[in-house]
Amino acid sequence: MAAAYQAHLTAVIDQPCQIGAGTRIWHFCHVCADAVLGENCNLGQNVMIASGVRIGRNVKIQNNVSVYGGTTIEDDVFLGPSCVLTNVSNPRSQVVRRDIYESTHIRRGATIGANATITCGVTLGRYCFIAAGAVVTRDVPDYAMVVGLPGRPRGWVSRHGHPLRHPVAGIYTCPESKLRYRELEPGVLRCLDLDEEAPLPPSLAIGSRPYRDFHSS
Ligand SMILES: CC(C)(COP(=O)(O)OP(=O)(O)OC[C@H]1O[C@@H](n2cnc3c(N)ncnc32)[C@H](O)[C@@H]1OP(=O)(O)O)[C@@H](O)C(=O)NCCC(=O)NCCS
Numbered sequence: 001m002a003a004a005y006q007a008h009l010t011a012v013i014d015q016p017c018q019i020g021a022g023t024r025i026w027h028f029c030h031v032c033a034d035a036v037l038g039e040n041c042n043l044g045q046n047v048m049i050a051s052g053v054r055i056g057r058n059v060k061i062q063n064n065v066s067v068y069g070g071t072t073i074e075d076d077v078f079l080g081p082s083c084v085l086t087n088v089s090n091p092r093s094q095v096v097r098r099d100i101y102e103s104t105h106i107r108r109g110a111t112i113g114a115n116a117t118i119t120c121g122v123t124l125g126r127y128c129f130i131a132a133g134a135v136v137t138r139d140v141p142d143y144a145m146v147v148g149l150p151g152r153p154r155g156w157v158s159r160h161g162h163p164l165r166h167p168v169a170g171i172y173t174c175p176e177s178k179l180r181y182r183e184l185e186p187g188v189l190r191c192l193d194l195d196e197e198a199p200l201p202p203s204l205a206i207g208s209r210p211y212r213d214f215h216s217s
Pocket of ligand 1: 080081112113114115130131132133134147148163215
């Protein structure tokens, strides 16, 4: 039976592994044995998925990303080009730590920007946004934007990837989707109109205008 996923001829896919229907795997990728990829994922050029890694549905991984053992990626995550994940805090070539990889958990809808680095042992919250080039060393709350080196939270970001600014009576409104958000307690933001685990309605799933259109001062 033909595979329900597509893989370029140059991709190496070790068996056994699970790859969901509709997933596309581009040039020079390597999916190791015992990896699990959900449906409708996209692996760009030169992506490596290590043995035992679990990846959900609709996960988009851009060119030149290695997803090392110990990483769990939930649905709808975006990994930007050449971002770096890690699995040993204190690597030494002389000391074998193959059986004690540290975990990294990337929760639903999170984005990691181009060239960002995630040190291991952290959880990136739902819909958080790691800016390009940031170095993340701590857990990141849902909807938090993290910028810089070391990465520090810089406000909230919507499910559509817009910084949330200028709350009115405590309510932030995403300029693109118009979904509303409120900080329930310090450090905890929730969407008032759509449960964090609910899929995005199709009408909200296609971008309308470029980022700068919403943020020109
Ligand atoms: C973080 C990001 C969304 C911009 O956020 P923003 O709040 O709109 O930022 P602004 O452009 O208004 O800039 C605000 C300040 O942050 C700085 N800044 C913006 N992005 C930054 C980043 N990635 N790292 C460090 N500083 C950054 C700006 O230089 C500016 O500084 P200034 O006030 O001293 O001039 C964007 O820069 C980013 O990193 N996007 C990810 C792009 C990406 O990786 N895409 C991958 C798919 S191709």
